[in-house]
Amino acid sequence: MKAQSSIRSEDTVESLTKNQRLVYDALLDAGRALGAYDLLDRLRPRGFAVAPSVYRALNELSGKGLVRHLTSVRGFVALHAGTAPTASAFMVCTRCGTVDQIVAEGLQMALEDGLVAAGFSPTEMVPEIPGTCRHCRTTEDAGAPSVSSAR
Numbered sequence: 024m025k026a027q028s029s030i031r032s033e034d035t036v037e038s039l040t041k042n043q044r045l046v047y048d049a050l051l052d053a054g055r056a057l058g059a060y061d062l063l064d065r066l067r068p069r070g071f072a073v074a075p076s077v078y079r080a081l082n083e084l085s086g087k088g089l090v091r092h093l094t095s096v097r098g099f100v101a102l103h104a105g106t107a108p109t110a111s112a113f114m115v116c117t118r119c120g121t122v123d124q125i126v127a128e129g130l131q132m133a134l135e136d137g138l139v140a141a142g143f144s145p146t147e148m149v150p151e152i153p154g155t156c157r158h159c160r161t162t163e164d165a166g167a168p169s170v171s172s173a174r
């Protein structure tokens with residue numbers, strides 16, 4: 024059975040409360056995973072005073088499919104509205120902390136097939152892939168001898 028999880032993007036984003044919107048926008052602006060206390064620091068000037076307000080907004084956004092907790096970096100990222108989270112994979116740069124999302128339907132289908140064959144029932148299936156982002160690779164190539172060309 025295929026999950027019907029595409030987000031009704033405009034409806035969902037338009038229906039956010041003020042606090043949900045502030046948290047969602049802060050995560051979109053960050054472009055990386057942020058913990059609740061990082062978010063609180065960024066949002067204090069906007070009226071957030073305590074971590075539970077941030078957690079509440081994060082939980083609600085998570086329920087709407089707009090925010091996801093990444094276990095590998097212990098932080099939250101904003102999902103691009105309209106993307107089905109079940110068909111996504113996250114690229115997590117281990118140098119600069121940037122998190123980006125790619126649609127990976129083929130990967131998801133292959134994973135599902137393998138899991139079904141193994142009789143395994145996953146609680147979630149969103150791959151988090153650590154590595155080096157394009158920007159960091161470019162910086163690396165300019166500043167240091169390339170590893171790939173060394174024999």
Ligand SMILES: [Zn+2]
Pocket residue numbers: 116117118119120121155156157158159160
């Ligand atoms: Zn990077």
